[in-house]
Amino acid sequence: MTEGATGRTHPTEQSPLAIVCCGGSIPFAVADMVQRNGRPVVLFPCRGWADRDAVRHYRHHWVAIAQLGRFSRLARQEGCSDVVFIGSLVRPPLMQLRLDWLTLRALPRIVRAYRGGDDHLLSGVARIFEWLGFRVVGAHEIAPEILVREGPLTAMKPSERDQSDIAQGLALLAATGRFDIGQAAVIAANRVLAIEAAEGTDRMLKRVAELRAEGRIGLPRGVGVLVKAPKPQQDRRIDLPTIGPSTVEAVARAGLAGLAITAGSGIVAEPDKVARAADAARIFVVGVPSLRATP
Amino acid sequence: MTEGATGRTHPTEQSPLAIVCCGGSIPFAVADMVQRNGRPVVLFPCRGWADRDAVRHYRHHWVAIAQLGRFSRLARQEGCSDVVFIGSLVRPPLMQLRLDWLTLRALPRIVRAYRGGDDHLLSGVARIFEWLGFRVVGAHEIAPEILVREGPLTAMKPSERDQSDIAQGLALLAATGRFDIGQAAVIAANRVLAIEAAEGTDRMLKRVAELRAEGRIGLPRGVGVLVKAPKPQQDRRIDLPTIGPSTVEAVARAGLAGLAITAGSGIVAEPDKVARAADAARIFVVGVPSLRATP
Numbered sequence: 001m002t003e004g005a006t007g008r009t010h011p012t013e014q015s016p017l018a019i020v021c022c023g024g025s026i027p028f029a030v031a032d033m034v035q036r037n038g039r040p041v042v043l044f045p046c047r048g049w050a051d052r053d054a055v056r057h058y059r060h061h062w063v064a065i066a067q068l069g070r071f072s073r074l075a076r077q078e079g080c081s082d083v084v085f086i087g088s089l090v091r092p093p094l095m096q097l098r099l100d101w102l103t104l105r106a107l108p109r110i111v112r113a114y115r116g117g118d119d120h121l122l123s124g125v126a127r128i129f130e131w132l133g134f135r136v137v138g139a140h141e142i143a144p145e146i147l148v149r150e151g152p153l154t155a156m157k158p159s160e161r162d163q164s165d166i167a168q169g170l171a172l173l174a175a176t177g178r179f180d181i182g183q184a185a186v187i188a189a190n191r192v193l194a195i196e197a198a199e200g201t202d203r204m205l206k207r208v209a210e211l212r213a214e215g216r217i218g219l220p221r222g223v224g225v226l227v228k229a230p231k232p233q234q235d236r237r238i239d240l241p242t243i244g245p246s247t248v249e250a251v252a253r254a255g256l257a258g259l260a261i262t263a264g265s266g267i268v269a270e271p272d273k274v275a276r277a278a279d280a281a282r283i284f285v286v287g288v289p290s291l292r293a294t295p
Numbered sequence: 296m297t298e299g300a301t302g303r304t305h306p307t308e309q310s311p312l313a314i315v316c317c318g319g320s321i322p323f324a325v326a327d328m329v330q331r332n333g334r335p336v337v338l339f340p341c342r343g344w345a346d347r348d349a350v351r352h353y354r355h356h357w358v359a360i361a362q363l364g365r366f367s368r369l370a371r372q373e374g375c376s377d378v379v380f381i382g383s384l385v386r387p388p389l390m391q392l393r394l395d396w397l398t399l400r401a402l403p404r405i406v407r408a409y410r411g412g413d414d415h416l417l418s419g420v421a422r423i424f425e426w427l428g429f430r431v432v433g434a435h436e437i438a439p440e441i442l443v444r445e446g447p448l449t450a451m452k453p454s455e456r457d458q459s460d461i462a463q464g465l466a467l468l469a470a471t472g473r474f475d476i477g478q479a480a481v482i483a484a485n486r487v488l489a490i491e492a493a494e495g496t497d498r499m500l501k502r503v504a505e506l507r508a509e510g511r512i513g514l515p516r517g518v519g520v521l522v523k524a525p526k527p528q529q530d531r532r533i534d535l536p537t538i539g540p541s542t543v544e545a546v547a548r549a550g551l552a553g554l555a556i557t558a559g560s561g562i563v564a565e566p567d568k569v570a571r572a573a574d575a576a577r578i579f580v581v582g583v584p585s586l587r588a589t590p
Binding site for chain 1: 463466467470471473474475476480481486487488489490492493494498502503506511512
């Protein structure tokens with residue numbers, strides 16, 4: 001452990017949990033779970049990313065990405081020592097970051113974090129917050145009920161062909177994981193239709209929908225699976241594969257049979273809504289055992 | 296060798312070469328090279344794919360994809376026994392194929408060929424033409440001058456950072472090759488920005504250009520490389536990685552430093568035009584040794 005920038009705070013289980021919120025509905029689902037378990041939360045929604053309306057229902061302070069000084073001061077004032085990062089964080093352009101004095105001191109670390117893949121960036125972010133004296137915890141540690149369990153969440157179940165597509169998707173993601181790329185792929189009748197890299201899952205699914213509309217897939221609707229799995233070496237505190245109701249809608253628009261996500265490491269935001277949306281669209285959502293990475 | 300459908304013709308070196316042309320300018324570049332070497336050619340441009348204006352300069356018969364009977368009859372009348380497939384072939388939807396009687400007989404083979412990845416499809420196509428009694432030859436066998444040679448084609452050369460991106464791209468494509476997916480990826484400052492699957496190289500590059508325009512790449516222009524390499528188990532007679540002037544333009548629009556393609560297995564259409572376009576855009580084009588596939 002290296003010496004921190006501003007001294008280390010003393011974590012206690014019942015200190016309020018600082019939740020840094022980026023896009024999507026998962027930060028709020030986690031906040032609700034934590035509060036339900038009796039622990040107070042303080043949200044730090046990121047300007048431009050977090051949902052303004054949803055944020056109002058929680059104690060919160062808006063922050064700009066990279067305003068480390070502002071975050072650090074407010075989180076201390078609130079008595080927070082644990083911090084959790086949740087929600088889709090799209091890599092902001094370095095030149096657009098609004099720097100404050102503490103960020104300037106951390107800049108060499110940030111620049112180092114930027115060189116390389118997403119996983120590298122995200123573990124760099126975690127190290128920077130540890131250097132500030134906070135304990136970085138994973139959403140799955142503070143709200144384990146958020147993790148996907150094995151088996152179908154839906155009335156529909158994967159067929160044998162779907163299971164074969166799922167197995168191929170897991171093998172593919174295990175093979176690409178060491179290159180620190182996306183956590184998702186689309187496989188249909190044993191053919192890889194798309195692999196996610198910097199564009200994110202939603203955009204990848206949109207591409208599949210477009211290829212289908214253009215007649216370039218050559219398979220009927222209801223064939224193909226979105227497979228999501230964590231990268232093998234990923235810092236699980238920061239960036240676990242995540243699905244929510246919007247993922248289900250995108251899978252349906254892409255004409256796939258369903259989606260598979262690794263049990264124990266995948267996150268499902270609003271599982272009831274996910275199940276309802278999937279049942280209405282007649283697609284399956286299934287938690288599957290994760291593969292070990294190929295060496 | 297299984298018994299053919301209509302008896303095997305007797306290949307002779309100087310029989311006219313049947314060139315089945317799909318999209319792009321490469322079929323014509325190959326036709327010119329073959330004619331320059333003294334062998335006559337007959338083009339079989341695919342309706343909807345081949346360039347109508349360019350086709351006019353050659354002896355030709357239009358065919359619809361999957362009109363095996365028409366192709367087989369005309370190619371025999373022309374005295375062709377060797378056939379080469381060139382140009383981008385986008386998987387046509389099975390239901391849109393215009394079937395003729397011979398295609399109907401071949402249908403079980405075609406359906407088998409369709410189940411699985413592109414490589415599987417393409418080697419299935421080759422087997423069907425062999426079953427018809429033709430010899431399927433690779434463009435690189437009849438016009439070896441079309442293959443990329445090692446080293447830069449351009450005034451610009453890859454920097455050390457570009458070389459590191461190229462090495463990572465080759466390693467990634469070697470790891471994904473056994474999944475029978477695309478032949479291209481974009482790497483920038485050691486980060487994988489995009490991997491090609493069913494969408495094709497042009498669309499992948501367009502995605503990178505869009506991500507850049509949206510500020511989601513976080514790297515200045517002139518960082519990043521398009522890497523193209525054949526799949527390890529690929530049937531090289533049918534589908535080698537290919538670049539042309541339009542690839543260079545798409546690389547420039549994506550704001551990359553250049554493109555690397557494997558020497559001895561990559562094809563460059565119109566190398567002079569490619570070099571001129573790349574020099575004008577100040578990007579490099581380099582032939583690189585291919586990696587062996589990871590087991």
